[in-house]
Amino acid sequence: MVAMRKTKLVLTLVGRVINEAVSFIVFSVLDLVDFILCFVYKVADFFIEAEWKPCYCSSSKEAITGSGKILVSEQGESKIVCLSSTKLQLEEISDTLYTRPSLLSEVSKLSMKEIKKGTARSTFSVNSTIVEMLQGKIGGQHLHPIPRWSDCDCKFCTSWTSNCKETLFVKTDGPREYKGQEDVLFIHGFISSSAFWTETLFPNFSSAAKSSFRLFAIDLLGFGRSPKPTDSMYTLREHLEIIERSVLEPNKVKSFHIVAHSLGCILALALAVKHPSSIKSLTLLAPPYYPIPKGEQATQYVMRRVAPRRVWPVIAFGASIACWYEHISRTICLLICKNHRFVEFLTKLITRNRIRTFLLEGFFCHTHNAAWHTLHNIICGTAGKMEKYLDAVRDNLKCDVNLFHGKDDELIPVECSYNVQSKIPRARVKVIDKKDHITIVVGRQRAFARELENIWRNSSRG
Numbered sequence: 001m002v003a004m005r006k007t008k009l010v011l012t013l014v015g016r017v018i019n020e021a022v023s024f025i026v027f028s029v030l031d032l033v034d035f036i037l038c039f040v041y042k043v044a045d046f047f048i049e050a051e052w053k054p055c056y057c058s059s060s061k062e063a064i065t066g067s068g069k070i071l072v073s074e075q076g077e078s079k080i081v082c083l084s085s086t087k088l089q090l091e092e093i094s095d096t097l098y099t100r101p102s103l104l105s106e107v108s109k110l111s112m113k114e115i116k117k118g119t120a121r122s123t124f125s126v127n128s129t130i131v132e133m134l135q136g137k138i139g140g141q142h143l144h145p146i147p148r149w150s151d152c153d154c155k156f157c158t159s160w161t162s163n164c165k166e167t168l169f170v171k172t173d174g175p176r177e178y179k180g181q182e183d184v185l186f187i188h189g190f191i192s193s194s195a196f197w198t199e200t201l202f203p204n205f206s207s208a209a210k211s212s213f214r215l216f217a218i219d220l221l222g223f224g225r226s227p228k229p230t231d232s233m234y235t236l237r238e239h240l241e242i243i244e245r246s247v248l249e250p251n252k253v254k255s256f257h258i259v260a261h262s263l264g265c266i267l268a269l270a271l272a273v274k275h276p277s278s279i280k281s282l283t284l285l286a287p288p289y290y291p292i293p294k295g296e297q298a299t300q301y302v303m304r305r306v307a308p309r310r311v312w313p314v315i316a317f318g319a320s321i322a323c324w325y326e327h328i329s330r331t332i333c334l335l336i337c338k339n340h341r342f343v344e345f346l347t348k349l350i351t352r353n354r355i356r357t358f359l360l361e362g363f364f365c366h367t368h369n370a371a372w373h374t375l376h377n378i379i380c381g382t383a384g385k386m387e388k389y390l391d392a393v394r395d396n397l398k399c400d401v402n403l404f405h406g407k408d409d410e411l412i413p414v415e416c417s418y419n420v421q422s423k424i425p426r427a428r429v430k431v432i433d434k435k436d437h438i439t440i441v442v443g444r445q446r447a448f449a450r451e452l453e454n455i456w457r458n459s460s461r462g
Contacts, residue, residue, distance in 0.1 A: 023311045147367060152338045154341060166229075166242075168219055170218050171197075171202075173210060174212075183257070184214070187261070187265075190371075192363070193219050193224030193361060194224060195224070205452075218247060220264075220267075221374075224361075236267075240271060259452060265287035266378055266382055269284075269393060272399075276397050280459045282400070284420070286406065286416070290302050299381055315411050329368060330372075337368070343360070400458065402455055403421065404448075406436045409437045410437070
């Protein structure tokens with residue numbers, strides 16, 4: 001037995017050394033490839049410049065054009081607020097980890113004194129006919145940016161442009177007429193969609209639950225069928241505001257339960273802190289919380305934990321590509337997401353349509369811009385805020401907190417849920433054997449649906 005243990009220990013050490021050596025070589029090559037692709041995309045973006053296409057909307061009061069963004073007041077006054085097709089949101093820069101060079105270059109053109117004094121000006125002629133169109137006097141047109149040339153422009157991916165209101169895609173279930181039932185908000189994880197919930201849990205909820213709870217599953221900003229604005233930085237503020245505008249306000253949600261997975265857990269905590277008196281229960285699946293050691297820079301530390309720059313396990317390698325290599329990940333989106341219809345067809349053909357492809361749909365239907373900025377500005381960029389959010393939930397909220405984690409999760413380790421519990425002692429942690437980051441729901445949806453129903457009922461009684 002002792003000899004076997006020593007042999008196993010030696011093999012483990014050898015495996016680690018090999019993994020580190022191969023990772024060093026592979027990522028050194030990837031550094032060079034990403035640098036070359038950076039130049040290629042700079043040239044391509046310069047020569048293949050995205051234009052704007054109109055979509056009709058009578059309620060619109062703004063438009064984005066190739067020259068800038070024009071706001072039109074009720075009195076018909078037009079005001080130029082941005083000098084390029086990229087929004088110049090100065091108040092958002094402090095809330096982001098990563099900003100595009102084009103955005104910073106626009107800021108650098110203006111002196112900080114001019115920005116503070118509000119004296120920075122840029123003039124160009126605005127056709128009166130365009131102003132009338134913006135006011136809804138001529139057809140009530142609203143201009144939406146088309147995706148970048150490297151993004152998919154199919155009807156599924158751009159369906160949001162035909163919507164008069166720039167709100168998230170929301171899949172609802174439960175009673176049609178609201179008669180005091182309770183509400184539940186489902187928030188999916190990174191590179192996913194509302195189908196993660198609607199194709200698994202929704203069909204397995206009991207009739208009693210569907211008659212007692214209104215269920216709202218959203219596609220987050222930039223994913224699924226929700227808007228994918230090319231000028232957005234996908235900050236925490238943007239995500240929260242559009243969730244409120246799409247679900248809470250139009251449906252008059254007063255109090256609600258939240259069920260969130262992975263990235264969605266960060267948004268769930270932020271919503272809970274923003275609406276402390278409205279939260280009835282928090283159910284978090286694989287929350288990405290890493291306590292920041294003293295002296296460490298929060299965002300960089302979380303980036304190294306989430307994306308450790310290793311080739312094994314495979315999911316860690318994929319996370320490293322998505323997190324550290326902007327142009328390589330854009331190339332992957334160009335090859336897969338832009339051609340997702342062909343990839344989906346090929347998958348169904350190979351598997352003879354024996355597997356459900358809703359997970360592939362969620363993985364493919366996003367833009368690189370949305371994925372890149374959401375990853376850096378939410379998962380990594382909010383690292384320094386997570387501890388404050390958890391303290392606020394512990395001290396200011398009285399709702400139940402339940403944590404679920406797959407024991408075999410190689411992307412977000414089980415210790416993250418226990419880290420949350422250490423900050424919120426009343427939180428209950430349940431570790432599911434032989435389940436990973438995805439199969440914690442997929443494959444056990446019936447059992448998990450029953451667990452959620454029990455959580456909601458107990459919270460309502462309390």
